Each structure stands twice: as structure tokens, then as C-alpha cells.
Amino acid sequence: MSIPMHQACDFVLFGAKGDLAMRKLFPALFQLDKANLLNPKSKIIGVARTEHDQAGFVEAVKETLDRFLKAGEMSDAEWQRFAARLDYVQVDMTKPEDFKKISAKLDASRVMVNYLATPPSVFGDICKNLSSAELINEQTRIVLEKPIGHDLASSKVINDTVATYFKEDRIYRIDHYLGKETVQNLLALRFANNLFGSQWHNSAIDHVQITVSETVGLEGRWSYYDKVGQMRDMVQNHLLQLLCMVAMNPPSKLDADSIRDEKVRVLKALHPITSENVTKRAVRGQYAAGSINGSAVVGYAQEDGAQKANSNTETFVSLRVNVDNWRWAGVPFYLRTGKRMPAKMTEIVIVYKNNPHFIFDPKQRDIVNNRLVIRLQPEEGIRLHVVTKQLDLQQGMNLQNRALNLNFGEDDPNHRTPDAYERLLLESMVGDQSLFVRRDEIEASWAWCDQLIDAWKEVGDEVKPYNAGTWGPIGSIALIERDGRSWHE
Numbered sequence: 001m002s003i004p005m006h007q008a009c010d011f012v013l014f015g016a017k018g019d020l021a022m023r024k025l026f027p028a029l030f031q032l033d034k035a036n037l038l039n040p041k042s043k044i045i046g047v048a049r050t051e052h053d054q055a056g057f058v059e060a061v062k063e064t065l066d067r068f069l070k071a072g073e074m075s076d077a078e079w080q081r082f083a084a085r086l087d088y089v090q091v092d093m094t095k096p097e098d099f100k101k102i103s104a105k106l107d108a109s110r111v112m113v114n115y116l117a118t119p120p121s122v123f124g125d126i127c128k129n130l131s132s133a134e135l136i137n138e139q140t141r142i143v144l145e146k147p148i149g150h151d152l153a154s155s156k157v158i159n160d161t162v163a164t165y166f167k168e169d170r171i172y173r174i175d176h177y178l179g180k181e182t183v184q185n186l187l188a189l190r191f192a193n194n195l196f197g198s199q200w201h202n203s204a205i206d207h208v209q210i211t212v213s214e215t216v217g218l219e220g221r222w223s224y225y226d227k228v229g230q231m232r233d234m235v236q237n238h239l240l241q242l243l244c245m246v247a248m249n250p251p252s253k254l255d256a257d258s259i260r261d262e263k264v265r266v267l268k269a270l271h272p273i274t275s276e277n278v279t280k281r282a283v284r285g286q287y288a289a290g291s292i293n294g295s296a297v298v299g300y301a302q303e304d305g306a307q308k309a310n311s312n313t314e315t316f317v318s319l320r321v322n323v324d325n326w327r328w329a330g331v332p333f334y335l336r337t338g339k340r341m342p343a344k345m346t347e348i349v350i351v352y353k354n355n356p357h358f359i360f361d362p363k364q365r366d367i368v369n370n371r372l373v374i375r376l377q378p379e380e381g382i383r384l385h386v387v388t389k390q391l392d393l394q395q396g397m398n399l400q401n402r403a404l405n406l407n408f409g410e411d412d413p414n415h416r417t418p419d420a421y422e423r424l425l426l427e428s429m430v431g432d433q434s435l436f437v438r439r440d441e442i443e444a445s446w447a448w449c450d451q452l453i454d455a456w457k458e459v460g461d462e463v464k465p466y467n468a469g470t471w472g473p474i475g476s477i478a479l480i481e482r483d484g485r486s487w488h489e
């Protein structure tokens, strides 16, 4: 089923000169246009504080596309078509009178989609000023970038402010992991394959692992990151969203609210991690000096812009999480995420239970383990580890663990995996909220995370050091090995 062509939009991009807009959003919009997925009448209106004439802005977008698209990805004709959609308005988001300039660019026959690629501190001003310039009608949509707050209370303030001007069915909160093809593929894998759908519960599955690792460090963002940490930056949104996609019950329909209702149920079923159990269920780490791909790198406290030597901010988290419901009783979800890890990857591993009785050579028991590995990056693909007999007369009934491999990139050498933002920008224009986060999801997720962060404070938890280029502090290995299991490497 292909996506029907959406109604023409005025796509108004606030923060159009920022890093996100230039590095991700304009290349994604270009790819949508190139693939004929943008309505021919849609316009893209960049809004920022910087002084620019129309030509200067178009030139800046051309430069960013030249830089971030692959060689040969943009022909002159494709660029000319895209450039014809671009417009620019210089606006101070705090000045109501400036919003009249936006009004002059809009057309009533087009739906206005406002994308806020700005710090959340200006979300309120933008909404208020859109409203006072009478730019909001029943159709107008708003797309919000993360972070939506740094805890439950602050996320409620942002959500309340936006809700004053926009109904929930017009609000599109981004978690760009949901735009990844493989995350959507989880829905197909689980709900279109009886092979997996019928075995997706605690009778068949032993445990689940979710890893989101980065090789990079702070990249000049120390003063921002030190107030946030890995728990708020990665676990509250991306890791819990992935957990929801794995753990949710089948929705009755493939529509936005049916999917999001099921995700909220998972978030509400997460077993609390409190001061009673935090030392057994959660590990925080901070990288020390080490090496990544053979190059020496400094520790967190020595990074450019570091303001204190004894920061207690975590750059690594691993958790043992339980989902308190019938489907998942007794199945731990092990989550880990960190910076300065040995590899950049995002992976979900479903580890199946072994058969109750083993009839082969007892020495081979360890290799008998079905695993379904769903990889989101670097390459997107799905691998199912199955046990077979070695095809060799000499070997008798020797077993081997082999993988059935679905590597999406390999199926077609010309295949290009779309960036997550392409999918999300398209859905915001189509008006489908399935891949966006609803208010109650964000708030349930913050409520659970706040409790855990408070527990760390209550017990006076200190971050544990790990050398850059390793998989986190020793306590993270102990967290899983205590249960007789190990991290999938």
C-alpha cells in the first residue's frame, strides 16, 4: 500500500539555520522531493533570526545539500525543482509583529505544518505568536523536536503550553528512532509473521537485550550534556521507545492511537526501579581516557569545554527492566547505552529459551541458543540464529549455530535506506501520527525515569569509570551475568 499524495503544505521550518535543519532536515526534504513524494504545490518556508535575503538562504541550502548528500545524488534539474519551493523569513521568535511576515508567505489552500527545530525554551513564544497572528486553524499542525522537558514536571509545562494552542491530534512529537525503517519493520515482523507472533512471550523468550552505543564523546557539547546525562538523553526516549515496540501487545488496528495505546500500557507496566532495588537493577558509568579504533581519546573530565573534574554525570547506563504483565512476567529486558563504546550500533536481541531436554553432546549445549537480532545501525537488517547439523561425514551429529540473514542493503545494490527524518517529515505532511509520540507516552516515560534518577540520588550513586573503547563499567557485565546470562557481542 503506497502512501497517497497528501494535501499541499506550507512546511514552516523554525530554526532553519540550525544544525538539525541544515544537516538532517533539508537533505531529507530534498530526498522526498526527488522521490516525488512532496505535493507539487507544497512550499518550504525557512524561519530564523539570521538576516538573509531569499537568494542568500537558497544558496545556504544548496551548500548544505552539496555537503550532506552523496556525490551524484542531486542533478541540476532536481535542485532547481527543490529550490523553487524554498522561501525565507527572518523572524525573532519572541516578537509577535514578526509573525505577520510569515503570514504573507502562506496560502489558505495549503495546510500549515510548523516544524520547531529550536530549543524548547522558545516553543511557547512560537505558539503564542502564531496564535496572535491568527495563523492557527483546525488544520494547522506542529512538530516538536526533543527534548520535551528534562523531567515529568518540565515536560508537563511544555505540553500544557503547546496544548493551549494545538489539539493533541495536531501535535507531532519526534523521536527519530521511530522513523527508522527497521523499527517499523518490527511491526511487520511481529504482526505479519505467525512464526514470530506466536512465539513472542515468556513461554518462548528467555530475555531481551537492547543496545544503543556510540563511539563519539561529547563533540563540544559538554556544558549542555553535563546537565542532562545519558539517562535523560537516550533512555527516556529512544531506548524506552524501542522497548515499547518489542513489548507491546498487538494493536487491534494499524492506526496511530491503537499503536500508541499499546505503547502506553507497556510504559505503565514497567516495574519501578527505586532506592530499594537500584543497585541491583541499574549501573551508571562515565568514560575515562582510552582508545577508539586505535586512536587515543581523552576522558569525560578532560573533554573540550569541561568545567569540572568531578562531574557525576553518566555517559553510560545499563538497566535490568521488568515489564509487569502476563506476556513478559519473568523475562528481563537488559538495556544499555553509552558514549565512547567500541562500536556505533543499535541492536535489539531476542534470546529464546532452550528446549526442555537436551539429547545432543552435552559439550555443545552452549551453542544451542536461538537469537533474533534486529539491527538498526550501522546497516539495517534482521538475523535469526538457528542450530543445524554440520554437513560433514567426519563430524557425526555435530551441531553448529548459523544465521539466516536478511540484510536489506544487500537485496538491491541500488537500494538506499531512507533516513529516519524522511519518513517522519513525510508523515507529518500526510497527517499520520503513528510514528510520533503522544503526550501520555512522554509523561509515562518521564514518570518512570524520574523515579530511577531520584533513586540514584537517594542512595548517593557515584558514576563508575570505564575506559573509552570498552563496553562500560564492570558492573554492567555483572548486572547480566548475575542472572547467568551475557551481553550479545
Ligand code: NDP
Residues within 6 Å of the ligand: 014, 015, 016, 017, 018, 019, 020, 021, 048, 049, 050, 091, 092, 093, 094, 116, 117, 118, 119, 120, 122, 145, 146, 147
Ligand atoms: P542550533 O542551536 O544549531 O539551532 C537552533 C535554531 O533555533 C537556530 O536556527 C536558531 O536561530 C534558532 N533559535 C535558537 N534560539 C532562538 C531564539 N531565542 N529565538 C529565535 N530563534 C532561536 O540547534 P540544533 O539545530 O542542533 O537543535 C534544534 C533543536 O533540535 C534542539 O532542541 C535540539 O535539542 C533538537 N535536536 C537536535 C538534534 C541535532 O542533531 N542537532 C537531534 C535531535 C534533537 P539562529 O540561527 O538565528 O540563531
